[in-house]
Amino acid sequence: MFGGGGMNPRKMKQMMKQMGIDVEELDAERVVIETADGDDLVFDGAQVTKMDAQGQETYQIVGSPDAVADAGAGGATAVEGDEADDPALDDADDADDGDDGIPEEDVKLVAQQAGVSKEAAREALEAANGEPARAIADLQ
Structure with missing residues (x-):
């Protein structure tokens, strides 16, 4: 849409702000995605970005899962605790x-x-x- 390959990051932020898009880096230590099949994805030290565009929040996780945990009996994951x-x-x-x-x-x-x-x-x-x-x- 913008051709942001060579665009100044500061100018990109200005344009996004004008369009009503707020971007925030989150200081996340761990992200766990619980899946329906019980193979939960665990990201330690991933980069997490929250984007709010006209009230719709979107989260982006950059990183690789360090572990995949199976949900145990009672719904607890193997990575809890x-x-x-x-x-x-x-x-x-x-x-x-x-x-x-x-x-x-x-x-x-x-x-x-x-x-x-x-x-x-x-x-x-x-x-x-x-x-x-x-x-x-x-x-x-």
Whole structure:
């Protein structure tokens, strides 16, 4: 609409203000998107922008989800609370790990997102030092 590729950001803000569009950067630490299928997306440290255009609010999230959590019984997500300090949860996580220490849910996530077998997903996770996002990127 504007050809904003080379436009001065200050001039862009002026034009948006004249059109009744307010833009605000939010200082968000964590964003959680709860999906209907229970695979919730968790963004830590994402850049969040709120745009208000004639009373209609729009939020933009820039970043990649750091984790995908399955909703547990009772609707609680696996990312709620501070699980890192809960030894009972540490034991439960170990049960899901294969011989290589990679959680089964990470293997399923990579396999689903990259459209590969679980074996290929596990190999990619091993090569990516257990980082699901990097493993998915490497497979695509």
